[in-house]
Amino acid sequence: MTKGRMRSRPKGGRKIVAHGTPARWKVAWHPKALDEKNAINDVAERVAIAHVIEKLKVDGPVLRSPHQSGVKGEEGLGLRELRPRRGRSRWRPLYRRAEETLFAILAVGPEAGIDKVGYAKAVRLAKQRLKRLEKGKEQE
Numbered sequence: 001m002t003k004g005r006m007r008s009r010p011k012g013g014r015k016i017v018a019h020g021t022p023a024r025w026k027v028a029w030h031p032k033a034l035d036e037k038n039a040i041n042d043v044a045e046r047v048a049i050a051h052v053i054e055k056l057k058v059d060g061p062v063l064r065s066p067h068q069s070g071v072k073g074e075e076g077l078g079l080r081e082l083r084p085r086r087g088r089s090r091w092r093p094l095y096r097r098a099e100e101t102l103f104a105i106l107a108v109g110p111e112a113g114i115d116k117v118g119y120a121k122a123v124r125l126a127k128q129r130l131k132r133l134e135k136g137k138e139q140e
Helices: 031-038 043-062 116-139
Strands: 026-029 068-070 080-082 091-099 102-110
Touching: 026 031, 026 043, 031 043, 031 091, 031 102, 031 116, 043 080, 043 091, 043 102, 091 116, 102 116
Parallel strands: 026 102
Antiparallel strands: 068 080, 080 091, 091 102
């Protein structure tokens, strides 16, 4: 490669997403999950959550690791977790795809390695909230 010449693709073949790329996906917060996020005292952590939510809005279901991961275990079946700051955040918004172009953030809990009991509680709450939402749709 000659000096001053730019690569057509970044090293490793990673995709570059330009700033200002319009969001194609919608994200809805369960009211209690929003309360959980707003209760986080560290402003930098709330900003990190906002950034990973923006990534979800742009990339949707193709958002890759380390920004998201599946929730492990029987209890978390069907749920995914967002991993702010490429997994270095102590918080995990738990979500599920709700409709064709919509994701629902159901709970926000601590990272499992930091607080296993708190994470398990967040997973339980997310599943309960999801059941109530699905039950409400059936009644419509």
